[in-house]
Amino acid sequence: MGLPARALAVLLAVNILNIYDRQVLGALAEPMRREFGLSDMQIGALSTLFTLVYAVVGLPLGRLADRASRRRLLAAGVALWGVLTALGGLAATYGLLLASRLGVGVGQAVCAPAGTSWIGDLFPPERRSRALAVFMLGVPLGVALSFAAGGPMGQAFGWRAAMVLAAFPAVVLVPALLLLPEPVRGATEKSAAGPLSVAGLLRIPAFLWIVASGALLNFCLYTIATFLPAFLTRFHGLSVARAGLWAGIGCGAAGLAGAFAAGVWGDRRPGAAPRLRAAALASLAAAPAAFAGILLPSGSVAAAVLLLMAAYALLQTYYGLVYSAIQDLVAPSLRGTAMALYFLAMYLCGGAFGPLLTGHLSDILARRAVAAGALAEAARAAGLHQAMYVIPALSVALAAVLWAGSRAGTPRPR
Secondary structure, three states, rough: OOOHHHHHHHHHHHHHHHHHHHHHHHOOOOHHHHHHOOOHHHHHHHHHHHHHHHHHHHHHHHHHHHHOHHHHHHHHHHHHHHHHHHHHOOOOOOOHHHHHHHHHHHHHOHHHHHHHHHHHOOOHHHHHHHHHHHHHHHHHHHHHHHHHHHHHHHHHHHHHHHHHOOOOOOOHHHHHHOOOOOOOOOOOOOOOOOOOHHHOOOOOOHHHHHHHHHHHHHHHHHHHHHHHHHHHHHHHOOOHHHHHHHHHHHHHHHHHHHHHHHHHHHHOOHHHHHHHHHHHHHHHHHHHHHHHHHOOOOOOOHHHHHHHHHHHHHHHHHHHHHHHHHHHHHHHHHHHOOOHHHHHHHHHHOHHHHHHHHHHHHHHHHHHHHHHOHHHHHHHHHHHHHHHHHHHHHOOOHHHHHHHHHHOOOOOOO
């Protein structure tokens, strides 16, 4: 295995753990809710406050990734979030659990800016969609493992043990990162086209549309990650373990399909505009699949998961296509900063509030169901079921924003 492939494999493993430790709370939401007596809004707040810290801290860390050793920065981040994930399993109160998650957010804020910048210096533009799609497989694989492993472990050993076990891979990944040689910045570029300052970056219309698209994407994906197992448990009647397995296997398979499609599609026609158009078409196709999966009646588990995972696969093509488009627009010396700015807006406007607002909407709709005479748990199931329709609605909006970005000013592919 050559150096680029070996480095990409380690970075993929880091990103899988990044997402696993971030999303494991989704698989454990129901036992935590019962132990601490939480509302859906409080469950969503765990993700929202984590994301706010992640987004704000990511900006200085992105600047640091453009100037300092990305290897050491990533190793430090993995060590920090691993320790704090384990400490979350020891939390005696909701407040202490929340505090541990904020610390995890600080450690994880370095992963994407440093990782994507590193990959940009390992692979030339015509191979970047595939490389970045492989790196971003960490999202569906991390979600899949958090559901498929976290749910059964939480049911068998308790949610606290599942949190502690989620931290252990960091022990292996920190030394693996430190043993990798770091590439020279701009090593794979034919030219250094693109803005060389933050002000120049913010004057690129296509980049601003990409930032807006990220907010919509994360609203959808964070809602799925936070509430899909709970939706399968409450509305379709699955146990915590079975809901985790269904969601985990589905997200893993769908993520692999989406990453493969993004890599092939994106590298067939390099350049920001074609890649953004492809992402827009995939997002538009995701909307009817998600709508149909949510519309199915209670008990139609297999069909519901199949349709929702088809939508998830189409949304997952975004990463390989859009992240490579960002690298088409930005010079190597500014890529960490560009990704940090993108994440700042994306998470503050989308990822932070997707779970919170969906959870709040679920609570409102559940209260209405109670007022209409439904029992408490039946009302919770109905409320979450209706709230999930935000996913197809925002998928249509995402497609429109990406299409607008593809028509905005973009430089020619390098």
